[in-house]
Amino acid sequence: MICFMCKGSTLNELSTFTTDMEGCVIVIKKVPSFVCEQCGEISYNGEVARRLEQIVKSITIATAEVAVVSYSEKAA
Numbered sequence: 001m002i003c004f005m006c007k008g009s010t011l012n013e014l015s016t017f018t019t020d021m022e023g024c025v026i027v028i029k030k031v032p033s034f035v036c037e038q039c040g041e042i043s044y045n046g047e048v049a050r051r052l053e054q055i056v057k058s059i060t061i062a063t064a065e066v067a068v069v070s071y072s073e074k075a076a
């Protein structure tokens with residue numbers, strides 16, 4: 001895969017995805033991602049992006065200020 005920012009080559013790595021949803025910080029660990037060797041930009045393939053969206057939606061039901069989950073735990 002090629003980095004969409006700088007056209008550099010990317011490595012398959014597990015990274016941490018963080019987002020903010022209505023005051024709740026959601027941290028999803030060990031997400032399969034592409035990390036650019038040159039600029040460090042992180043991108044996800046379509047399937048992973050969809051799953052991240054689903055995980056985020058499922059978490060916002062709970063009322064927590066910070067939610068930390070592992071991607072693999074939710075991936076089943």
Ligand SMILES: [Zn+2]
Nearest residue numbers: 003006036039
């Ligand atoms: Zn790059």
